[in-house]
Amino acid sequence: MSERNTVVRSLHDLGLAMWFGGSLAGAVGFNGAAADVPDEKLRLRVANAAWARWTPVNLVGIAAHLVGGAGLLYANRGRVAAQQGVAGSTVAKAVLTGAALGVTAYSRALGKKLEAAEGEPVEGGTESSPMTSPDIAKVQRQLKVCQWLVPALTGGLHVLNAVHGEQQRPQQQLPGVLAKLGQLLGIAGPRRSTRRPARSAVGLRARPGGAGVRAALGGAAPGWISGLVVRERPRLRRVLPLPTQTPQSPTVTMESSNDEPATAGSSNGQAVEFESTTSPQPASGQPRPAPLG
Numbered sequence: 001m002s003e004r005n006t007v008v009r010s011l012h013d014l015g016l017a018m019w020f021g022g023s024l025a026g027a028v029g030f031n032g033a034a035a036d037v038p039d040e041k042l043r044l045r046v047a048n049a050a051w052a053r054w055t056p057v058n059l060v061g062i063a064a065h066l067v068g069g070a071g072l073l074y075a076n077r078g079r080v081a082a083q084q085g086v087a088g089s090t091v092a093k094a095v096l097t098g099a100a101l102g103v104t105a106y107s108r109a110l111g112k113k114l115e116a117a118e119g120e121p122v123e124g125g126t127e128s129s130p131m132t133s134p135d136i137a138k139v140q141r142q143l144k145v146c147q148w149l150v151p152a153l154t155g156g157l158h159v160l161n162a163v164h165g166e167q168q169r170p171q172q173q174l175p176g177v178l179a180k181l182g183q184l185l186g187i188a189g190p191r192r193s194t195r196r197p198a199r200s201a202v203g204l205r206a207r208p209g210g211a212g213v214r215a216a217l218g219g220a221a222p223g224w225i226s227g228l229v230v231r232e233r234p235r236l237r238r239v240l241p242l243p244t245q246t247p248q249s250p251t252v253t254m255e256s257s258n259d260e261p262a263t264a265g266s267s268n269g270q271a272v273e274f275e276s277t278t279s280p281q282p283a284s285g286q287p288r289p290a291p292l293g
Contacts, residue, residue: 003075005075007071008068008071008075009068009071009072010068011064011065011067011068011071012064012067013068013161014061014068015063015065015068016154016157016158016161018057018061019062019104019154020154020155020157022058022061023104026147027147027150027151030050030054030125032124033046033050034124034125035124035125040122040131041119041121043122043124044117044118044120044122044125046125047124047125048111048115048118055108066097069097079168085167086164089164089167090164092160093157093160093164096156096157099153100150100153103149103150104150106146107143107147107150110139110146111143114136120136122140125140125143126140126147128141
């Protein structure tokens with residue numbers, strides 16, 4: 001943003017700081033210090049006097065916060081309408097502001113009742129004693145809850161201010177504006193889930209490329225791709241040939257000549273050649289039988 005909003009931003013932040021800090025200091029300091037007064041009939045008077053001194057300053061802080069908040073909302077109206085997330089945080093801030101105003105006003109009304117009951121014996125600003133009347137004890141119980149609700153709600157406003165400050169970063173503004181524009185035009189698709197689906201939901205098999213994977217891919221792909229992915233190739237059965245048994249035993253044919261290898265019949269009717277391990281000897285080198293007698 002080129003223009004500055006120093007004045008309204010200062011009113012907004014300082015007023016909220018006074019509202020938050022004053023309510024917290026009152027719950028811890030004013031009401032707590034009243035319990036240290038020795039006379040129990042003067043304890044309400046001390047607490048009421050402290051709140052009476054702070055109430056005008058607190059009203060100034062609340063008014064400054066409201067004026068500054070209205071000025072900032074007007075100055076950033078374009079970003080509230082165009083940037084995604086800014087409108088939501090602005091609405092949350094308005095709700096918290098309204099709740100804090102309501103609780104603060106109700107607390108002030110309860111304080112007025114305690115101002116009218118000065119002289120009532122109490123343990124502290126929001127603590128009753130056995131001698132306290134039932135009506136004043138009830139008012140103190142209600143005020144004890146409200147005194148902690150106001151700083152809790154105004155503290156939430158401080159957190160939302162920090163959120164608004166982060167949303168004004170340049171790297172946050174452009175993506176937020178584009179996301180809001182896409183949402184208005186209806187072109188922003190759903191976010192992808194980072195979690196992987198379960199195996200049973202997809203139908204995955206232990207080995208890659210199973211039928212479950214093809215079915216999942218086929219459902220997510222376009223029509224012409226799914227037809228190629230889902231279609232499975234026909235599988236051929238493996239047929240193992242059975243061994244052929246012949247009733248006759250294999251025959252072996254031996255040749256008379258030593259120069260040619262011998263053949264033997266196998267179980268499937270084919271001839272198997274056997275080579276001789278010894279080399280043939282010439283006829284002259286063969287031993288002759290010895291003569292008889």
